Amino acid sequence: MRVYTKTGDDGTTGRFLGGRVPKSDVLIEASGDVDEAIAVLGVVRAGCEDEALAETVLTLQRELFVVGADLATNPDHRDRLRPGVSLVTEQMVEALEDRIDRLVAEQPLRPVFVVPGSDLTSSRLDHARTVVRRSERHVVAAEEAGHVVSPAVLRYLNRLSDLLFVLARNAAGDVEPPSHD
Incomplete structure (x- = not known):
């Protein structure tokens, strides 16, 4: 099996179930961001010592394939x-x-903005969160440009970034410094 098809050499990419769009299309930007989020979550999972968190991240990666x-x-x-x-x-x-809701009930969020970077896992989760947020922005732009976008996709990406924020805070514990003194 060849990895290359040469069909994208004209600057277009195939859509699932037929059709082609320019690789520069905002919808493809959103899809690329989803792909990047899957990869960044892979970095989270690869360096994660917490088995339950690693399983959660794997589930999220698989769900992002559905989004894609x-x-x-x-x-x-x-x-x-x-x-x-x-x-x-x-x-x-x-x-x-x-x-x-379960995670916040177990470990309530601090009522301050925090500076990410207290440990590798939380930092990687924050990185994934920002990629998901970018994807969400590009999905909104794609919808505004006339693409058909499922409302569930937008809600999923919005909630996923919220979950990644909560997971990052849980991973970091209470050691993250506040954004101001």
């Missing part, structure tokens, strides 16, 4: 998407919300 498929789908064929496999669902969003 949902975003990349030819809008004429969205009816062929499979919930939780290639279509982001409200249940996926609700699961993130439940996880956030």
Whole structure:
């Protein structure tokens, strides 16, 4: 099997279930950000000593593949998407919300802005959070540009960045310095 197809040599990329768009399209920017978030979360997981956190991160990586498929789908064929496999669902969003609520109940957030960087795991989670936020901004821009975007994708990315924030704070504990004295 060849990795290269040469079909993108003209500056376009294929959509899931058919069609092509320019590689410079804002929708492709959003998809690239999702891909980057998957990779950054891989760095989190590779350096994570907490098995439960590593399993959570793996779940999030897999769910981001669903987000990527949902975003990349030819809008004429969205009816062929499979919930939780290639279509982001409200249940996926609700699961993130439940996880956030449980974590905050276990370790309440400090009422100050904190400076990230107290340890590698929390720093890597914060990095992933910022990539997800960028993806969310690009998804909004794609929708504004006329692309079909599932509202569940936007909600998922928004909640995911919230969850990554909470996970980073939990990983860091109470040692992160406040943003001001």
